[in-house]
Amino acid sequence: MRNVVVVGAGGMGRAWMDAIARRADTRVSAVVDVDPAAARGAVEQRGWDIPTMQTVDEALALVEADLLLNVTVPEAHLAVSSAALRAGVPVLSEKPVTPTVRDALQLLGLSKATGVLLATSQSRRYSSGVRLYRQAVTDLGKIGQLDAQFFQNPRFGGFREEMDHPLLVDMAIHTFDQARYILDADPVSVYCDEFNPPWSWYRGAAAAQAIFRFADGTRFSYSGSWCADGLTTSWNATWRASAQSGATRWDGERGVVVERADGDVRELEASDGDEGLDAALAEFVAALDGGPHPSGEISRNVWSLAMVEAAIESSRSQAPVLFADVFSAALASALEVADADVAAALQSSRDLLKMR
Ligand SMILES: NC(=O)c1ccc[n+]([C@@H]2O[C@H](COP(=O)([O-])OP(=O)(O)OC[C@H]3O[C@@H](n4cnc5c(N)ncnc54)[C@H](O)[C@@H]3O)[C@@H](O)[C@H]2O)c1
Known part of the structure; x- marks a missing residue:
């Protein structure tokens, strides 16, 4: 049985709680939300007797956590996922993994530096x-x-x-x-x-x-x-x-x-099979069991985010944009704020981003 801390008790967070409860080998061990009423409401609605907290650090200090589901608003994704990775807890995050490629690279570096898995669930690929x-x-x-x-x-x-x-x-x-x-x-x-x-x-x-x-x-x-x-x-x-x-x-x-x-x-x-959140969770749990990396693992998923950022930049400049340039700029910016271990991990991940 794996214990899951769910962070973010909005519409999507509640859908994830139900997906976790549908599996025989996962259970929600705590719900975290900056809005205490949202966390409590989600837990009471399901008739669960589990604690609710307002911060990830509090939750990880108090309850068992084999993985953390980050279902907060995109602006909170970097802080929430970083706290979990630093605590050694694997993260499955809602999309977008962060609002910018720069922030996604910080998480990529942190995941590589700590050796802790971080993947994004892009539900429509499942x-x-x-x-x-x-x-x-x-x-x-x-x-x-x-x-x-x-x-x-x-x-x-x-x-x-x-x-x-x-x-x-x-x-x-x-x-x-x-x-x-x-x-x-x-x-x-x-x-x-x-x-x-x-x-x-x-x-x-x-x-x-x-x-x-x-x-x-x-x-x-x-x-x-x-x-x-x-x-x-x-x-x-x-x-x-x-x-x-x-x-x-x-x-x-x-x-x-x-x-x-x-x-x-x-x-x-098409034949029947696991779809959406259930399929994304199954893939992530299988990876924790020693299976292949999830297809939304951060160093892969950052490319989908880069497609959005590059498209916006191309439209702004009215010119074609190279992904190597998007990643170079994001990397330079990420390195300015990265801790030493993250910076070293990022430098050695340049080939993953097909950078020169
Ligand atoms: N895959 C999909 O099809 C799909 C659909 C909808 C939403 N999403 C994604 O799911 C995520 C959540 O969306 P939602 O619709 O549930 O949003 P929401 O606004 O309903 O819920 C977000 C919750 O996060 C909480 N929160 C914000 N900052 C926090 C923090 N630092 N720590 C803890 N809790 C915090 C908020 O209080 C809120 O309760 C977003 O990333 C969104 O893009 C994906």
């Missing part, structure tokens, strides 16, 4: 649909183009309607992460143009077009909007890949269609 699509893409040989279209029209109200980059920061990170998962590769450059359509109900840019280039020449194009009434797509986007041996489409749900160069057409149906 679906049977995307797994099936990845296999269909792989089976077609060399990929030339991968395209994703994301068109939705949510009326959230609240903070998203006030953000500068609501689509890229809060949503596109999922689609970008899925592209990395489908292609099993990381990009080298991006050109992006984000904008806000005249009818948008968001203050910041709610739409974007972006083209990512990969080292082998593959292009991933993204076209998305969060203020698109009519003909909305799945929240997983709709996808098309053009490859050496044919093409394949995914509707973002369960249906994948493959047409091979010889005209053979197949419709594939």
Whole structure:
């Protein structure tokens, strides 16, 4: 039985508490929230007799913790994950791992320096649909183009309607992460143009077009909007890949269609399996049991965050942006504030970021 400290008792924190309770080999040992009523409310709602605290340090001093789930707001992710890693407790964090690549590199360095696992749960890479699509893409040989279209029209109200980059920061990170998962590769450059359509109900840019280039020449194009009434797509986007041996489409749900160069057409149906939070937790627990690193391990996941940051920078400068430059700038900035052990670990991680 593994004891889990859940930090952040908002909507997503409660969903994680339920995912932990669904497993026979994990249980929540404490709930931490700066808002004591939120933590207490979540525990009482579930009828649990476990302590609640306001800080991670307090919780880790008082209860058993085999892992910590960081489900706080993104601005608190760095402090909460750092406290756990320094205490030797593995962390599974909600996305985005931190708001900036610079902060993510600090966590990468700390994870390497302490030897304690930190991974991000990007829930949309854990679906049977995307797994099936990845296999269909792989089976077609060399990929030339991968395209994703994301068109939705949510009326959230609240903070998203006030953000500068609501689509890229809060949503596109999922689609970008899925592209990395489908292609099993990381990009080298991006050109992006984000904008806000005249009818948008968001203050910041709610739409974007972006083209990512990969080292082998593959292009991933993204076209998305969060203020698109009519003909909305799945929240997983709709996808098309053009490859050496044919093409394949995914509707973002369960249906994948493959047409091979010889005209053979197949419709594939995703099978049932662990999805979302359950799958992310299963992968993390398996890693603690000696299995492979989770696919959202920090040195891998930082690439999805970098796709967002690079896209925003490209749109601002109206020029293509190289990922090597994004990581160089973030590393220089992270090194300015890093402790000696973290700085040394970061310096020796340069190859993970494909830096010169
Ligand atoms: N994967 C997904 O599809 C998905 C969906 C929604 C949210 N999220 C992510 O989950 C995280 C939480 O989102 P939410 O919707 O639950 O937010 P929320 O605002 O409902 O809850 C966040 C909670 O964290 C608490 N908190 C803030 N700073 C803290 C700190 N330093 N220590 C302890 N507690 C602190 C707040 O008091 C609040 O109760 C975010 O990173 C968000 O991006 C992911």
